[in-house]
Amino acid sequence: MQINELLKSLKELNIKPIYLIQGNQDYLITKIRNNFLSLIPESERTMNYANYDMETTNISNAVEDAMSLPFFGEKRLVIVNNPYFLTGNRSKEKIDQDIDSFVNYVKSPQNSTIMLIIAPYDKLDSRKKITKIIKKNSEIIDLSNMSDSEIKNYLKSKINNNGYTIDNEALNQLIQRTSNDLSSAMSELSKLFLYCYNQKSISVNDVNNVVTKSLDQNVFDLVNYVINNNINESINLYHELINSSNEPLQINAILLSQFRLLIQVKVMSDKGYSQGKLASKLRIHPYRIKLALQKVRNYNYKKLSMAYLGLVDMESQMKSTQKSADLLFEMFMIKFVN
Known part of the structure; x- marks a missing residue:
């Protein structure tokens, strides 16, 4: 279901017992949450609205609440946040989640309750029984791959x-x-x-x-300078990032991630993978794939690999020597260009 379809159905009070929102889009999640909350009159929210975080709470509490009839109202709203057990992630807290009770509820939900499951993750673990059951028995709004x-x-x-x-x-x-x-x-x-x-x-x-550029966007520009052999621009931008209190290892990690993606896209696109198939196979947002495809058309595998291996060596020296990050990057650029 598309978000516009969801908002229209809520406005028309065409309401299902369980909804699953997947994807890390804070703006849209807030908008959806507020639309669901508006279904419960403000005077009834103390008794007929509950919000649970699975990182700190057992799912059995949400299930117990969901099974209760609304108190002097038509509907009860139960929001389940951060259901990490639908992914391969683990909670920081050691919580023995009562998944069985959740499975039983999802299979036979209370019609007077609206359960909104908010999973702010790009991907769920479809191999898990609970994930399969929720997908089968809920209205799904996927925000993870917006075009x-x-x-x-x-x-x-x-x-x-x-x-x-x-x-x-x-x-x-x-x-x-x-x-x-x-x-x-x-x-x-x-x-x-x-x-x-x-x-x-x-x-x-x-x-x-x-609008200030994000660190990712600045590193994206840095990648362009590097692969185009623009030594001065590369070094100047790297200095700016360091002087802006960005950690050298963090910058290097993003650089490595960018070049790793370019290499993957180069190899797979040469084998005939389309933009859509690349995004699906690599589990990367289509926009990033689109930008990577634009870059790799002009560069060969050897040049991209040289940059990647040079950055790996640079990271190793960051961790094992006393040389400054600025000096190491300058040495990397000189070696790469020559």
Whole structure:
């Protein structure tokens, strides 16, 4: 089910007993949560609304609540957050989750209860019995792989509803600067609205002036400089990142991740994998695959591998020597270009 279909069905009071929201999209999750909460009159929420975090609470508490009839109302809302047991993850707390009671409830839910399961994960473990049962017996809203057009439509709608306009170049730049993360982009809009209050239109220069690049986006630019043999630009940007209190090992880890992805995309695209199949196989957001495909067309496997192995060696020296990160990166660039 698409999010617009969900919101429409809730408005029309066409309500199912169990919903599963999957994906790490804070903005949309908050919007969905608020729409569900609006189904319970404010005067009834003390008795007919409960919110449980599976990282700290046993699922049996949520099940027990869900099985109870609403108190002087028509519906009870029970929200189950962070159900890590639907993934391969483990909880920080040692909780012996009563999965059997949860399975029994999902198979035969209380019709007067709305159970909203919020799983902020890109992927669930479909091999698990509980995951299979929930997917079979619930309405699923998957936010984990939103397309470029869906993200653009949400941003455009928000911008237009606030009385502003934005051109395509500015919209693309906003998405790039926020690493294609809808929640981050939405949070930046309030700054842009204030900055562009007089003209009510947002240009690419406005985005560049207001929206700060994320570390991932800066490293993305750094990758471009490296593979294009731009020594000065690479070293200057690396210095800027270090001076902005970013940890050298963190920067290096993101660089390694980027080059690893480029190598994977290069090898698999040469074997005929399409953008969609690459995203599915590598479990990477389609937007990142799209950008990687644009890059690897101009570079061979040997050059990408050389960069990756050089960064591996650089990380090893960071951990085993007293050489500064700046010096190590300069040595890496000189060796890579020559």
